[in-house]
Amino acid sequence: MPRAERERQMMDAAVRTFGQRGYRAASMDEIAELVGVSKPLVYLYLNSKEELFAACIRRESEALVAAVTAGVEPGAPADRQLWTGLVAFFAHTAENPHGWAVLHRQARMHGEPFAAEVTKMREALVAYVTGLIGATAREAHGTPDLADRDVVNRDLADRDRADRDVADRDVAGLAQALVGAAESLAAWANETPGVSAKEAAATLMNFAWTGLGNLMAGERWTEQEKRETAHL
Template sequence: MGGGRTRRMPRAERERQMLDAAVQIIARHGYAAASMDEIAELAGVSKPLVYLYLNSKDDLFTACIRREAAALTRAVRAAVRSALPADRRLWAGVLAFFTYTAEHPDGWTVLHLQARTHGPRFAAEADAVRAEMTAFVTRLIATAARESPHSRDLPARETEGLAVALIGAAESLADWTNTIPAATAVQAATTLMNFAWSGLGDLMSGEQWTEPVGA
């Protein structure tokens, strides 16, 4: 029976099976409680083979984080096309983000929740993908401002701050949406656009909120 479970197949396919199993187990039980025996069993391989391919539980977890991060950023980048108007570009990216997190809830749990709570090595991996997304959204907002009828150049600090706020809101909304039965990616994306774009749209038009005099 053991020989049947570990039949020969391309290394990439075998690793994909292991990572799929690890993501599912870690998302549902947490990294600390995740058992390498259970991961191997779910992947249909022996535990020694998991160690042979991925060295250690820490390395396996790191590989899971990196795979989910790459897939998420790839989905968002692919959705945002430069030919679209500014609001449509933002909508496309936001919808792609929520579509991915809705279709891969275990992957999102590993990337956003588990990676941030089990030590600096894993938190650094999660921080790296957030930094990449922040840079991407910062450029998106800056381009939208320059292309607006008022052709504004927002200060770099403000543009990056807007990107950080938008990403933080998206992450929190994804966590919340995935706990709501029947919630959809379109609903989540629409909620975020209603929350964010109205304010961004005013900003692109030169209208800014300022602290009331005497406050």
């Protein structure tokens, strides 16, 4: 069996084991046995538990970023792109629960070598979202009336004047909130019968998009004013 293939098998087993048991509780024995090889071979190819874990994180990071960014149509409106990305995110994490567990739960609780990799991934996603929102803001200059495009975008209407700097911290906070909401929703959707992943994504989209838009615009509750006035 060629080395590359064996390495892939090993990482698959490792991701599964790390995801289920956590870094500490995962044992090299179990990983080797899962692959059906002897432990020394795992060490020969992947050097140490630490390096193996790091490799898993790197691989799963890249796979997740790739999955999220793969389906987007570059020309599409930002909200559509986000929607596509969110669905891809939900789909990928649902199909890859162990990989997602490694990234989200395991990697963060163990010293610097690991957390850094996850931070990198998170930054990639945040940058992606930030880019989307920025693009939307820029588009908005030319298309002031977004209300009838779709509801997702209706919240971005007042963003024309949003040229002020959005603090990095705000964006990071948003990303955290978004991911947290997504994870929580995904878990809930999985254990609640009759809630599909797409519905969960839709719920999140509605829940989040307005807030995202408002924050990017430096505004707060702008939509509510509209609705309030609409109501009055």
